[in-house]
Amino acid sequence: MKDPGIYCLLLRLPKGRRIRVAGRERDFAAGYYLYVGSAMNGLEARIRRHLSAEKKQHWHIDSLTRHAAIRRVFRYSTHSRSMECRLASRLAKRSHTTGIPGFGSSDCRCRTHLFHFQAKPDFNPFDLLRRTNAERVARILSDLYSGPRVCKSREPFRSLITCVISLRTKDEVTDPAGKRLFRLARTPAQMAALPPSRIAKTIYPAGFYREKARTIKNIAGILVANHGGRVPDNLDDLVALPGVGRKTANLVLGRAFSKPAICVDTHVHRISNRLGWVATDIPEETETALRHVLPEEHWIAINGLMVRHGQATCHPTSPKCSECAIAGDCLRDGVGRSR
Ligand code: SF4
Known part of the structure; x- marks a missing residue:
């Protein structure tokens, strides 16, 4: 496996808007979003793909990254895929955090891996x-x-x-x-x-x-x-x-x-x-x-x-x-x- 790990994208959506996700229109509030993902076959390649100007539609999160700017990328090197879900569950328990359903990874039981914050989160x-x-x-x-x-x-x-x-x-x-x-x-x-x-x-x-x-x-x-x-x-x-x-x-x-x-x-x-x-x-x-x-x-x-x-x-x-x-x-x- 090549540079396996999990990552977090900090996104900013300047204005609330309707965005089509998996064939369904959904409302996204303005503010900041943290998305947790994993890339067991190449962390850097995955991050480059998210940052690329060429916006492919592959995962649900791609719908949001078309409209929200990626402000920061956090990396964590690990072989353990379960860490992704552990981090998502920790984020879900934080106050002033709202989970956005439907953004879990395909093989996990988490409610979501996407979280909304009114103000910019000040933590790693x-x-x-x-x-x-x-x-x-x-x-x-x-x-x-x-x-x-x-x-x-x-x-x-x-x-x-x-x-x-x-x-x-x-x-x-x-x-x-x-x-x-x-x-x-x-x-x-x-x-x-x-x-x-x-x-x-x-x-x-x-x-x-x-x-x-x-x-x-x-x-x-x-x-x-x-x-x-x-x-x-x-x-x-x-x-x-x-x-x-x-x-x-x-x-x-x-x-x-x-x-x-x-x-x-x-x-x-x-x-x-x-x-x-x-x-x-x-x-x-x-x-x-x-x-x-x-x-x-x-x-x-x-x-x-x-x-x-x-x-x-x-x-x-x-x-x-x-x-x-x-x-x-x-x-x-x-x-x-x-x-
Ligand atoms: S002995 Fe245990 S703590 Fe030390 S490097 Fe190996 S796995 Fe990690």
Whole structure:
């Protein structure tokens, strides 16, 4: 199959008019129309055909495109024809939307794939689909895996320090190292009083243990000096701490303070792109894009779920797509070799 996918045409009809559709005169109100179609044998060719000045009469929608200007085309690459109907049903549920009967595709049971809007719709229709898809994937992964992987403590200081230890370190090393360290010092003041060499010896064999020991002592000192011995509960103050980036800060905000935050690490970045939720180059872009796609109720949990899925199934190279529980919802963008 050549570039299969679904598409949405945004049409504008400047004045209401009677239009003949399938041999019957019908009234169309002025305004905007969204039409959802699929092209499993060539998305770009189908779109070119809709945009062509030569107006052939082949599908019902051709009757409307003879009179209404195509203002915008939205594309969504997929092998799944059912996505077309899923998007149509999402559009049908939106407020200020009127379905125009008789424009479903020949092999589906939808009432219609054409919708009228009085005012220009200000959303990307495929974000509706991505949100539905993201919601379903998050629920499937929640059933498969539960709880976060690292930084299990909800106590802010412990959560923050465990995250620092966990960077480029396996869970089997991070968890015992954190426990040993917190047996020595439980508060920022106690931690700041420890010599870096003692911290380093305690968290060994965590990766970069000497560097992390200095960072941990510095963080503890800053918390005592500037934050009354407490971990700040906002992103700006957290990322101002040494060794704390957006990934760690978001994990602490979600985990310890229950604030809506998306922690994007390498697994979240990779899997979100493969799923087709986002098309981004760096984790910071992924975090921003995910805010539009992923319902807020899943922001905190998604990191733990995708980390586990990335470790178990969706490996960086050769993911196990044949046994993946979310394969039906995945576009597999950028996946070369798979098992
Ligand atoms: S189908 Fe493949 S690429 Fe998609 S999430 Fe599953 S393992 Fe990853």
